Structure formats: C-alpha cells, structure tokens
Amino acid sequence: MPEPRVYVALVHYPVINKEGKIIASSVTNLDIHDISRICRTYGAKAYYIVQPLREQRELVKELIEYWQNGYGRVYNPDREDALKILKVVPALKVALDEIARKEGRVPLLLGTDAREKYANISFARARELVWSGEVILLLLGTAWGLAPKLIEACPYVLEPIRGRGNNYNHLSVRAAAAIILDRLLGESWWKRI
Template identity: 45%
Template sequence: MSAPVYLALLHHPVVNRDGEIVTTSVTNLDIHDIARSACTYDIAGYFVAHPSTGLRALCERVSWHWQEGYGAKINESRRVAMELVHVVPDLEHVLAKIQSETGRAPIQIATSARLHERPTTSFPELRARIENGDQPILILLGTGYGLSPDVVDACDALLAPLRGPGEYNHLAVRAAAAILLDRLRAT
C-alpha cells in the first residue's frame, strides 16, 4: 500500500523578498525540470498553477511542444515526463482534479525555507505516511520567496526545511523539488 503523491507549483499567492504577497512569472525550466524529477520519483501528477490566462497559455504551449509538437519527435524521455503536467489557475483546481482522479481529498503538505511558528513534519515521518497510507498526498511548492503564510497555515502539515551544513538556504525551487522527492521516494 502506498499513497499517490502529487506536486503543485504555485505562482500565487507567494511572497517576494520583502514578504509582500505577489504573483510570479513562469520559468520554463520549472515545467520540464520538475516534471522530469516527478517522473523519476513516480509522482502521480504535477500541477503548474498560475492565475494569468496568458501565462497558462504559455505553459500549455511549452507542454504541447514536448508532448505533441517537434519536441516530442526528438526527445521521448521529456515527452513522457511532460504527461504528468497539468496547467491550472489555482490551488482550488488542483484539489478538484485530485478529488476527481482519486475520489478523495489530498492531505496538503506545505514546504518552506523560512521559519514558521507551526511545528514541522520530518522527511522520515512524511515518507512513512506515504508508504503506509492510501490517502493522496499533495506537496505544495512556492515560487518567488515561497508560499504565502496563509497557504502554509491552511495546509495539514508543514514539511521540515531543507538545510545543508551552513546557514545559506536559498535553493532554486527546481533543486528543492528534486531533493525532497529523493528524500521521500528514493529506493
């Protein structure tokens, strides 16, 4: 028994370096890189959430290129990974899609490099929950300087921050996604 794990990358509401709530633009490589990591670590779906119709159209165009356009002809491994990508407006749509796919609401797990007041769930704890559970798990990643405090507070749990040996903790979201999937899913 193992719970299906989903990832969502939110571009809103996230914070900027001054802690203000903003909407970030799209970084193309966030789509491919995280899709490839998700495919490597057997993730059930990867949602790219953006409130702008125009930027969702850009994401869909990138996704189309690798799934059906010229990219699909020259790069089979990327085509396969891009099948996991769903472009949606916001978290509500992510939750609705998971509900319709699995028949259940997911357990929502926030991620953050910043300190929050609420206690965190360790990687081994979440890993055990995935391996021994069946309720879908949704891991939320924030672009910019991270998920807004309201999103973090509304989640069921907050994953422990990724830290190296020193104080520096400014990983790219693509790097953070890769590391957390490896910690949760590597065999």
C-alpha cells in the first residue's frame, strides 16, 4: 500500500463570516501549534497557514520563532518538532505550487464544510483515496467556513462530521482537524475488535 501524501491547509481567505460575506480571518494562536501537532502526529507532509494579511503572517512567524528558537524550544521541545512542518503562505496558490513542485503533480483538493449541501464524498471513500497514494491537499476553513467559490473548486468535499443524534454542529477547526485526520490517516482500530 502506498504511503499517504496528505497536506493540510488552514485557510484564512477566502472564508465567510456569519453573514455569509467573504472575509480574511485572523489567526488564532491555538490553531498554529495545535493543528501542527495534529498534522505531525498523523503524518501530514506539511501544514500550511494561508493568510493574505502581512501583519498576520508576521505574527505567526514571531510565534513560530519563539517555539523553535526562543525559550519555547527549551520549555517544550515537542512543540518545536511539530512546528517544523508548518509553512505560512499568502495565498492558496503558493501552497499548491510548492506541493506540485515537490510531488510532481498538482494535489487533489479535498474541501471541508459543516453543511451537508456541499458534501460529495464519505470519510470511508476519502480514506481509500488517501491510501491509494493520491496527492491530497485537505482544506480547513476558519471563521464560518470556506467561501462557496473555493468549495466549488474542490473535486471532493468531505461529508460533515456528525455528532450523536442532535443537530448541533459547530466544532472548532482544531477539533475538526483531529477528527478528520484520524478518520483519514489513523490506525484501523475497528479491525482489531
């Protein structure tokens, strides 16, 4: 079985706000290192923070510097290790081009959204796709989710993460990232029962 070639992008633009308007969202400190740790744990090839605002990119770089070269490196070496796969880019195209250069082909976009209307692939089918050796870029949205234009550009959009028997569905992007990567890249624990 081929080794999975999954990349993750946390998209800050284009995303929508609660009124449905396209915006650029702000970075959140927890998203930086928590999603890096999740990606590192599950073997993602790289974690991209897509942030068009220069000041926001500089803030992320400052935080990374603290954890990789400042006191944070001494205080928590595991975090420094996880952040090695993090890349901050001004646009999704930059990530796509970098992955294409590295892999020899443009990655397949796998979108995510909490709304059912965009879903066109189950987690089971997406897992098969991941383990087939396809180069995948998983897009995670911030704010109220990826802009419709971006979702529609994805050949595949994962089904929403469903809770247990209720209609509440508003996970943090960190929680969603952990669940999604576990379902796509995690061990097949159910086969050991």
